Amino acid sequence: MVFKLLEQAGIKLDLDDGPRAAQVDGFSDENLEDLIKIVIVGVGGSGNNTITRLYELGVQGAELIAMNTDAQHLARTKAHRKLLLGKEITQGKGSGGNPEIGYRAAEASAHEIAETIGDADLVFITAGMGNGTGTGAAPVVAKVIKERARHNGRFREPLVVSVVTYPFKNEGKIRIEKAKAGIKALMYYSDTVIIIENDKLLKLVPKLPINAAFRFADEIIARMVKGITETIKLPSMVNIDFADVYSVMHNGGAALIGIGESDSSNRAVDAVKNALENKMLEVEYGSGDRALVHFTVGPDVSLGEINDAMNIVYEKLGEKSEIKWGARIDEDMGKVVRAMVIMTGVKSPHILGGEHALQVGSSMKDNIIAPEPVKPFKSKDGDFDRIFNMISGRPEKKGKELPPYAKRVLDDFLDIA
Numbered sequence: 001m002v003f004k005l006l007e008q009a010g011i012k013l014d015l016d017d018g019p020r021a022a023q024v025d026g027f028s029d030e031n032l033e034d035l036i037k038i039v040i041v042g043v044g045g046s047g048n049n050t051i052t053r054l055y056e057l058g059v060q061g062a063e064l065i066a067m068n069t070d071a072q073h074l075a076r077t078k079a080h081r082k083l084l085l086g087k088e089i090t091q092g093k094g095s096g097g098n099p100e101i102g103y104r105a106a107e108a109s110a111h112e113i114a115e116t117i118g119d120a121d122l123v124f125i126t127a128g129m130g131n132g133t134g135t136g137a138a139p140v141v142a143k144v145i146k147e148r149a150r151h152n153g154r155f156r157e158p159l160v161v162s163v164v165t166y167p168f169k170n171e172g173k174i175r176i177e178k179a180k181a182g183i184k185a186l187m188y189y190s191d192t193v194i195i196i197e198n199d200k201l202l203k204l205v206p207k208l209p210i211n212a213a214f215r216f217a218d219e220i221i222a223r224m225v226k227g228i229t230e231t232i233k234l235p236s237m238v239n240i241d242f243a244d245v246y247s248v249m250h251n252g253g254a255a256l257i258g259i260g261e262s263d264s265s266n267r268a269v270d271a272v273k274n275a276l277e278n279k280m281l282e283v284e285y286g287s288g289d290r291a292l293v294h295f296t297v298g299p300d301v302s303l304g305e306i307n308d309a310m311n312i313v314y315e316k317l318g319e320k321s322e323i324k325w326g327a328r329i330d331e332d333m334g335k336v337v338r339a340m341v342i343m344t345g346v347k348s349p350h351i352l353g354g355e356h357a358l359q360v361g362s363s364m365k366d367n368i369i370a371p372e373p374v375k376p377f378k379s380k381d382g383d384f385d386r387i388f389n390m391i392s393g394r395p396e397k398k399g400k401e402l403p404p405y406a407k408r409v410l411d412d413f414l415d416i417a
Contacts, residue, residue, distance in 0.1 A: 102136025
């Protein structure tokens with residue numbers, strides 16, 4: 001019966017021809033690998049820096065696209081494709097830190113944005129919030145992606161996951177207010193927005209000079225996006241496919257990410273604990289209802305170790321939560337286990353205002369044509385302050401060692417800096 005169903009599905013099995021014997025009519029192995037199109041778009045200076053780092057790291061299975069209003073920065077960026085936004089508006093000289101100009105430049109280039117990205121299944125948008133182009137243009141890029149899919153009558157809209165940085169406190173109130181406005185606008189047009197607090201990164205590497213700290217943030221984002229992409233594209237011991245990622249991140253709202261490593265006697269559990277303790281966004285645990293967990297392990301890790309680690313995640317989110325997990329063997333990991341945890345639908349009392357947190361699922365309009373432009377928000381007594389509260393920085397804990405994953409990334413980062 002099973003073989004008959006497989007034949008009806010167009011799958012032929014030759015049991016004497018090894019593990020790659022299964023073939024699907026009309027598709028080669030290369031065609032099957034290309035069925036899921038993943039695009040990573042860096043918008044603005046910070047986003048372009050992340051794209052350059054991804055290009056240098058080498059990410060399998062994704063196209064890297066850089067977009068900017070600054071022609072000089074764009075020329076220095078390493079990417080598969082580049083797009084200068086709003087040439088007639090900025091003459092390639094940038095947005096001057098004004099999100100309104102970034103928005104207008106992207107709006108003027110909407111057709112080029114749609115053609116450059118094409119019909120992708122998963123689009124990551126990386127940008128820094130608080131300046132001009134990233135803050136103003138990134139929401140337009142997300143809107144155009146969704147709008148193109150609806151215009152073309154696609155059965156399923158592409159998944160849009162935005163990964164953004166939130167400014168350091170010492171960058172000033174004006175930049176922080178711009179960042180809040182940018183995040184609010186971006187959440188209307190993205191399925192999930194992963195927010196990384198720069199101050200969280202600073203606590204990991206407090207002795208780095210400010211310029212190096214910015215580049216360290218680019219490094220963390222690049223490795224994170226690379227990890228998610230290759231989780232989908234590369235074969236795994238326990239696979240996470242695109243449908244799993246879609247179910248967790250579609251209309252996911254605000255999200256956190258944590259990455260941890262351990263080579264202890266209880267390494268898988270400790271890796272997950274490290275990931276949850278060293279998350280890049282301060283959130284209320286229990287506020288999220290979906291999670292994606294991926295382990296990168298050496299060849300000697302047992303399923304029992306992974307199962308014990310997953311129990312930690314279930315304790316944090318609750319048994320009714322939807323949790324997808326997978327694991328991939330990497331010989332270079334040796335005895336080390338790395339865990340990446342992404343929780344969606346979370347509420348952050350520091351950025352997203354706790355119970356007033358903006359949730360994409362309830363705010364996404366049926367027709368997202370011609371949204372309101374990104375405008376500066378006043379901080380007196382409007383809804384904006386109730387949705388986006390200022391980050392309340394916690395005092396740094398003295399004597400705490402650098403988490404293993406951050407130490408590994410920092411060591412690699414310092415080698416190339």
